[in-house]
Amino acid sequence: MKIGPGDEPHEQISVLNPADGSIIGEVPAGTRQDADNAVLLAREAFSSWSRTDATNRSKILFTSAERVRADQKELAVLLTREQGKPIRESMNEIAGFARVLEYYASISGSLPGDYGKSSSYGHMVVARQPLGVCAAIIPWNMPALIMAWKIGPVLATGNTMVLKPSKTAPLTCIALAGHLSASGLPEDVLKIVTGTGEVIGKSLATHPDIRSLSFTGSVDTGIRVASLAAPTLKKTILELGGSDAMIVCHDADLKAAAKGAVSGRFFNCGQTCTAIKRVFVHEQIAGSFINEIKELTSRFKIGNGLESGVDMGPLHTRRQRDLVHEIVRNTIDSDMGQVLTGGVLSDAGSLNSGNFYMPTILTDVDPDAPVMKEEVFGPVLPVTTFSTLDEAIDHANATRFGLGSSVWTHDARTISRAIEELNAGIIWVNQHLRIPPEVPFGGMKSSGIGRENGRNALLSYLEEKTILINP
Missing domain, CATH: 3.40.309.10 (Aldehyde Dehydrogenase; Chain A, domain 2)
Structure with a gap:
């Protein structure tokens, strides 16, 4: 799985350890072209991934969770170094990432279409199909867990994903994506593009080929993301914090x-x-x-x-x-x-x-x-x-x-x-x-729009198609 921009030179963003200010890594400051390329590749990968049997998609998610659990300590150390939380909390968060993937893997094939028959209209069928390319913009406070909340239902339903991690805590997300790739997730089904919100976030919010955007962050930024996404009429989920x-x-x-x-x-x-x-x-x-x-x-x-x-x-x-x-x-x-x-x-x-x-x-x-x-x-x-x-x-x-x-x-x-x-x-x-992960997560008022997690999260990434058949 190719992560981030291509081989051309890029300005680098330093990732700092909050405990002492030391530099622990660098990631490319992606450009709009990088975001566009990621969306293009994810769109091309969608054709095959959306037709992959739900059972096979589930196997990849289960295998990914297993790999993450086996590498839990190293991932937790990386998370603590870039985010700052105690190692105990990081261990729990990495385990949470695995649990979320396991949950969606276990229910990915459980949403069949609806069927009915009417004397006036004939056979009535409601089919559900994946949207296409989805995007997510995630924060630095719980990067591993929130990444799982975003990618779990998207990948389980046959969509592809372009994900922008926080510029200050991207390393764990990149490492987790590597485990998904090593578990058999096809190339370009999940693309991670590093960079700033002003460049990469804006590019994803305005891109016409992205059909759904999930954002977690502040109210002010969420309002801006929604306004940028509105002209392309993409589905938007906003989780904007609370008091x-x-x-x-x-x-x-x-x-x-x-x-x-x-x-x-x-x-x-x-x-x-x-x-x-x-x-x-x-x-x-x-x-x-x-x-x-x-x-x-x-x-x-x-x-x-x-x-x-x-x-x-x-x-x-x-x-x-x-x-x-x-x-x-x-x-x-x-x-x-x-x-x-x-x-x-x-x-x-x-x-x-x-x-x-x-x-x-x-x-x-x-x-x-x-x-x-x-x-x-x-x-x-x-x-x-x-x-x-x-x-x-x-x-x-x-x-x-x-x-x-x-x-x-x-x-x-x-x-x-x-x-x-x-x-x-x-x-x-x-x-x-x-x-x-089994229950919906989201808020009222300025805390956001829409819900994540739970069985209904799968429905958020599926398009309903009504079919009426006159026998």
Whole structure:
């Protein structure tokens, strides 16, 4: 499988280790011509791949998953080096990539057409066929897992794919594509083109031969991608992040909720779209809950993700670290919250050479503070109290995002109300963050358009053709 641009000279993009700023690799800065060539080759490969029996496509996906599992440690090390997360989290993400491929391999042939008969219209058949060339633009925070979410249903349904990884975390995606190629995926069925969003992303969004585009990233960029894609009327799936709320009721299991808050916020250094980004805790238990999360956070080991026992690595870029710090300082300076712990760039020493930010808990936060409204992509956990469930739900919904929310309680009526009234695409009860590939993933409002994962993801990449036969 040929990855990226051709043999002609290209400007190179350096890939940096977030833990120390060292260069760990380089990839070509692709041009519009590179993107066009990739689409052309993927279109030529579509003819054969779309006619490949679903069973044979599944075998390739299963074999790829098996190869990835066998190479899990080396892939995880590469992921940690370019992204920054602890090796434990990288190991889980690589396993997640394999699991997603296995899921789609297991259901790839399970969507037959529909058939009916009418005395007025005769035989009625609905056939489903692949779209053609699809494209995906993926971010740096969970590159392996999100790559699987994009390519799994596309390849399983007989489409071909041109994928643009993040320019700051492309190496693991390239390595994973190599495993697919070695597992028998025909040449040009999956093309990876490295480069910037302004060049490669724009080229894919506007290309007339791409029939579907899936994008994961920020709201502002998603809006631009959608506007660029609109003139060619391609199907567009947008996953644009969130500001997930966690509601902790007075009857919640306090220790479980505190553990959930800490893991749900500080996983991947807070750089996850479904991370807990706002906590609303009942005033009766607020003091005990805050003490619990403070105690849990105080045990964190911060450092290079390849070091033993590290709980949280650096933020992915220096710019992101500085932005997070600015948000925290603005919250404090405007008297809209107080720092309980953290709020500093690092605790000195070797951490100063990387993009480290100490896990931060903010208390007494004004529900209308920007930190409670917008998506903060970093290790900052703002906490405020509520007295009634109505108040908690209102605050949880008072944001332009609607990706996920969780409620922590054992009361059936509270659970029922939360499920019904929270405006989010995912509602967790007594848990947060976990998303199996079997269920749809996506949000409401500014969190995006469309859904990924689950059985219906296959339908997103199939065109329906209605056939009426007069016998």
